[in-house]
Amino acid sequence: MPKPYSAFRSAAAKQPRRKGLVGAALLVVFMLILAGLRGLALVGIATGLTDCAWCMGATAIQQDAGILALLLAFTGLSLLSARYWLQLPWLLLSAMLLLAYALDAILLKTLVQHLYWLDIVKFGKEIDAIGRFGNVLLASATGKLMLVGVVAGIGVLVLALLSRPRRPRLALACFVAAGLFFLIGLWSPMTMKYINYPLLQNFIAANLADSVDRHYSTAYADMLRKEYVPPAPICEAGRGLRPNVIIIAVESLSMYHSKLFGGGGDTPHLDAIARDNAYFPDFIANGFTTDSGLIAMITGKPPIPTLGRYQSAEAFAGFESPQGALPEIVHAHGYTTHFFTTGDLGFLDKSKWLKELGFDSWEGAEQPFYNGWKRRHFNAAEDKALYQRFLQWLDARKDDASPWLAFILTVSTHPPFVNPENESLDEAGAFRYADKQIGMLYDELAKRDFFRNGVLMISGDHRSMTPLSATELARFGDSALARTPFVVATQLPITRGAVSGKFQQADIVPSIAELLGERACHKPDQGTFLSDPPQPAQYVAHARGDRRNQIDIYFDGKQADLVLAGDQSDWIGPKPDNWKQIMDGIALDRIGRGTANENFLDLMINARAPKPAPSPN
The missing domain is CATH 3.40.720.10 (Alkaline Phosphatase, subunit A)
Structure with missing residues (x-):
């Protein structure tokens, strides 16, 4: 007996939700792949510098467990409701987290540094320079592989932003896994004493640890102005020469x-x-x-x-x-x-x-x-x-x-x-x-x-x-x-x-x-x-x-x-x-x-x- 139209309609409605569930799974898999690649990049950086370069790569993956915990938590929250408008904030947060993680991995590979939020502000307006840097990078084999990864990542993000079915039990499993990965990420192994340990940290921890822009209080500034005695300048006879000067x-x-x-x-x-x-x-x-x-x-x-x-x-x-x-x-x-x-x-x-x-x-x-x-x-x-x-x-x-x-x-x-x-x-x-x-x-x-x-x-x-x-x-x-x-x-x-x-760069002015x-x-x-x-x-x-x-x-x-x-x-x-x-x-x-x-x-x-x-x- 043929199925009624309502059954076909129900099946059609469920299809995009299943795709959304597949997208959620692929998002987690893609994050795990990126974590592995970041670990391999750290192995390359640490090779020759430590007795155990692979330990550094493993530490980087372990430190990134906190990032995976966040992604699993967002995924679990998205599965608690069948309403898309309630899922959307968690879907967007998941997508942004993956995007930021991917950019951090690219910067690690190309410039050996983390993605700092404040660098986005500093360099973000330099669209032309970023584009030219990207063009030069894409001319390399590494750049071409990165491009393949970017295309695959965009496909994953598209699927991950689709509506998902309500799955309370799966959400609970995500929360339990998130808690486990969070605890793993809290561990600070001996390798974190490496002189370049910020590269081993996950990028969120690296950003949160930065206190450079913390302001001084008015009371502290007033105290400094009253108590500070500046050092006496060092004065000496000059040479009185008139050469032309080139600094490169x-x-x-x-x-x-x-x-x-x-x-x-x-x-x-x-x-x-x-x-x-x-x-x-x-x-x-x-x-x-x-x-x-x-x-x-x-x-x-x-x-x-x-x-x-x-x-x-x-x-x-x-x-x-x-x-x-x-x-x-x-x-x-x-x-x-x-x-x-x-x-x-x-x-x-x-x-x-x-x-x-x-x-x-x-x-x-x-x-x-x-x-x-x-x-x-x-x-x-x-x-x-x-x-x-x-x-x-x-x-x-x-x-x-x-x-x-x-x-x-x-x-x-x-x-x-x-x-x-x-x-x-x-x-x-x-x-x-x-x-x-x-x-x-x-x-x-x-x-x-x-x-x-x-x-x-x-x-x-x-x-x-x-x-x-x-x-x-x-x-x-x-x-x-x-x-x-x-x-x-x-x-x-x-x-x-x-x-x-x-001697130092700042000595050029007083030397001249x-x-x-x-x-x-x-x-x-x-x-x-x-x-x-x-x-x-x-x-x-x-x-x-x-x-x-x-x-x-x-x-x-x-x-x-x-x-x-x-x-x-x-x-x-x-x-x-x-x-x-x-x-x-x-x-x-x-x-x-x-x-x-x-x-x-x-x-x-x-x-x-x-x-x-x-x-x-």
């Missing part, structure tokens, strides 16, 4: 890229330049990103984050004052200042910041010289084009005797590392290429007799966002995360060869001030590497990228860590004798810089990267 910040250049600096990489030109001039084997990058490197090298201040900085789309918030920055220092001696890069100056509003600091000119991807060159990350032409453009600029002013300072920021070695000579994704090849271009620039400057009365400084902008090598870890310990080569080339009388002492002035003063947390003899800072600060609320302080051959948490800021490890003065000074400096005022509404309004401000050439 090489994207991601790290100690391990150079044999001379203790690594296994291949940078023969940089190493030869260093041996013939001066190099600093114990040099510290003050931050972990390009913007933090620029802040240190141009303002002379360690990039200790402004309150609210990681909630802000303005990367340079709190460091806009021209007082004491390179342009002000050299303008006082009749210099002009110029900034060169091939990247998009609209990215993170660099052009606005350079104008506020007082640079006389700045140029980036918009420079007509780069027309016809292939563009990659950040719409940038390769390093060869950058150096050729600078030499063109230099030759155009050969009859101008007025002194100048030029700051050059490279882009070609930004991850994912593409060798411009053959388009291969090859970190070693990309740095061999960059090294060859540095050698070309050095030779061209020598032909122009630049070094007779000129100074060339070469530094990485920060240590590469790649796993620590076993060699780095054995040689430098935890501080390997803050290391970058530094070379000074000139024929002027300076200390030559390997210069001992812990001492070189140009008859007398110069600097703070105790700044050194002068062009003086005779070179004088390291009393202590050096490095803002970490893996633990955003932690500032590494290097002093007297030791390392201490200052944890930023508003009124509850405190020290980890051996403290310097003047620990309170350092901590209170950092707190007052952060309070004095104010709070970054960008927020989610601003991000929505300013969805597109701003156009670079015109450079007054």
